Amino acid sequence: MRYELYYWPSIQGRGEFVRLALEAAGAAYVDVARRPAKHGGVPALLKLLNGRALKHPPFSPPILKAGKLIIAQTANILFYLGGRHRLAPKDEAGRLWVHQLQLTLADFLGEIHDTHHPIAGSLYYEEQKKEAARRAATFVRERAPKYLGYFERVLARNHSNKHLVGKSLSYADLSLFQVVAGLHYAFPRMMRRLGKKHPRVMALHDAVARRPKIAAYLASRRRIPFNQQGIFRRYPELDR
Amino acid sequence: MRYELYYWPSIQGRGEFVRLALEAAGAAYVDVARRPAKHGGVPALLKLLNGRALKHPPFSPPILKAGKLIIAQTANILFYLGGRHRLAPKDEAGRLWVHQLQLTLADFLGEIHDTHHPIAGSLYYEEQKKEAARRAATFVRERAPKYLGYFERVLARNHSNKHLVGKSLSYADLSLFQVVAGLHYAFPRMMRRLGKKHPRVMALHDAVARRPKIAAYLASRRRIPFNQQGIFRRYPELDR
Structure with a gap:
């Protein structure tokens, strides 16, 4: 089976957590919205989002098509993939523990996003710069150290x-890698300080990046570079 | 087995989603932090949160002890309870769909919380009133209608x-009930308008409230009333 991933084509965003799991698993997948419109593209994503016939409509991307299944919500997709591709333990306690870590990473990610968009996703950063400065200050001082x-x-x-869990790679490891990579991009100054205090987290980030499948992915065009439209954005004025 | 729920004793908060599932299931549970300190209380919650021996430490409450399992993250706890107490379908597609809805409700809840705390959870509302007014305006105009x-x-x-799913009650129904009840408390003016536009959501809220086990719970002392320390707060200046 070839999976179909539907996510905005110009940012890593939440879709990246799914891409990393698919890549680590060596799974066959199509990143539908990144293809030309005649083979999918953004129109295909919008069709899935707005489709009136869909019995289980998704609220927002990422969305994974796996055969007949249409699954949305990042953590939910990872729960599904984890069970199928050995990216989570098989026993119930282990599966719940990995999922718990993933949901905590999702909370962390939400707070990272809100450092530059504390008022509304529908406004530009420039329209909420003042509030962002206040929110980011608390993030740098309290929240990032707490999560890390x-x-x-x-x-x-x-x-x-x-x-994070047991002796082998789980989707929570991949997600922690992605969050740390994003923080290095968005908050380099903060991370120079916090990196030293969290050597195990940094070592996990480096180890994931060195895994052959992940290293090949990161070096490929399939990996969208970090940029100023995504969740992780480098605004030096927020990184103090 | 008697479950143990650990959550802050003075607010409904995220713990309420777990309480509603336990009550709907007729499950035996102790709301540990609401007991006097000699039988638990907040010290027991803090011990669990800060316990150095815990192999799977939780990041924050709610936390459910189920025999040897210690589970945190609301949606994760509900996933576990749903499978055990017929509050979710048995097949994989159904379980994933209920979970997807729950995670979408969790996103909604996060945005509701941030209407009064857009800058930092560690600051008082009064310290972020101006930002809250801006954030709440977008919430009332864009976000609440989109989610509802x-x-x-x-x-x-x-x-x-x-x-929401199939022909019987799921934990997502209970959670949607709670979110709507909270919105009625916090944003009565907005809900007078939005209620009319979302008759099925309002009917589900009413039907859940009428279920005998839930009605008995809501009328009991086990249900903490809505108040100005929780996620749902009534600030008329935010409800325009």
């Missing part, structure tokens, strides 16, 4: 020390 | 029309 400290603790308590 | 419209559409496309 949490994941450092989880790694320290796992015997393997190299993965 | 979405759930109205999901109900319209489900044959039963009375539940």
Whole structure:
């Protein structure tokens, strides 16, 4: 089966967490909205989002088509893929634990997004710069250390020390990699300081980046570069 | 087995979504932090949050102890309870769909919270009133109609029309009930207008409230009243 991923074509965004899982699994997939319009493109994404015939309409992308299944919500898609591609433990306790970590990463990601959009996603950054400065200050001072400290603790308590869960790669590892990579891009100054305090988190980021399938993906055109339209944006005035 | 729920004792908050599922299921549970300190209380919650021996530390409450399992993240707890207490379909497609709806409700809830706390959870509302007014305006005008419209559409496309998923109660129905109840409390003016436009959502709210187990719960002391410390707060200046 070839998966179909539907996500905005110009940003990593939340779709990137799904791409990383598909790439790590070596799964066959089409990144539909990145294809030319005659083979999909954004029209295909919009059709799926607005389709009136869909019994289970998604609220927003990313959306994964897996055979007859149409699954939305990043963590939900990863839960599904994790069970199919050995990116999560098989036992119930392990599956719930990986999912719990993923949902905590989703909360972290929401707060990262809101550093530059604290008022409304429908407004430009320039229209909420003042509020963003205030929100980002708290993020840098309180929230980022709290989340990174949490994941450092989880790694320290796992015997393997190299993965969040057990002895092998899970989708939560991939997602933590992505969040750390994004923070390096968006908050380089903060990360120079926080990186030293969270050596296990940084080591996990580096180890994931070195995995052959992930390294090949990151070097490929399939990886959209970080940019100023995504969740992670580099505004030096927010990185103090 | 008697479940143990750990959540802040003075607010409904995210714990309420778990309480509603436990109540609808008729499950035996202890609301640990609401007991006197000698039988639990907040010290027991803090111990669980800060416990250094815990292999799977939670980031924040609610936390559910189910035998040896310690589960955090609201949607994750509901996924677990849904499978055990017939609050979700048994087949994979159905379980993923209910979870997808729950995660969308979690996004909605996050935006509701941020109407009064757009800058930082660690600051008082009074310290971010100006920003809150701006954020709430967008919420009332764009976001609330978008989310309510979405759930109205999901109900319209489900044959039963009375539940979000299939023909019986799921944890997503309970959560949608709670969100609508909270919006009635926090944004009565907005809801007078939006209620009329979303009759199926309002009917689901009413039907859940009338279910014998839920009605008994809502009338009991176990239900903490809405108040100005929770996620749903009534600030008339935000409800325009």
